[in-house]
Amino acid sequence: MKRALKGNYPNPFNPETNIAFALPEAGNVSLNIYNITGQLVWSHSSWYGAGEHEITWHGKNTFGEDVASGIYFCQLNFGEKSATNKMVLLK
Template identity: 40%
Template sequence: QPNDSILAVNLKSLSGIPTQLNLSQNYPNPFNPSTKIQYSIANSGNVKLDVYNIIGKHVLSLVNSYQTSGNYEVEFSTDALKNKLTSGIYIYTLKSNNYTISKKMVLMK
């Protein structure tokens, strides 16, 4: 059963005006226990940033809200998940205005 809880720590709006949807590689990567993900949305709208395990099962939602055009950074920590995430490869996916971008990240314990 997927964990549909929203877990967002330090969601920040960054300066600049983006011209397209963009998702940056998380840093640090590999990570333990926390990592930062930066993304840009050119057009205001509903934004979802979700994490999936390597077999495609939804693990958690980092962002699920309406956001204005801009550059953002979300930091999340696995500490809050009480060891529900194991070491391995995870896919994080940004969805906004019918566009989707995905990248891989590695959790090492």
């Protein structure tokens, strides 16, 4: 997925960051956030049209609890392709 995941801003961030991506065509997108140990801490899945999009991650896990400062990885999945970006949460 060439340049589909454009990264996040701000990076480092506190308390939230915007994850920008572009799709060549409409389809289902899943966005997963993992901590440094590889544990899934948050996920989002939805249908998006072709074009530029953003998802805001508020630095919380799937239970709505604040996550700790540290390095996180954002993985964008679209069709059979995926892209990963490193993010830093500083409190």
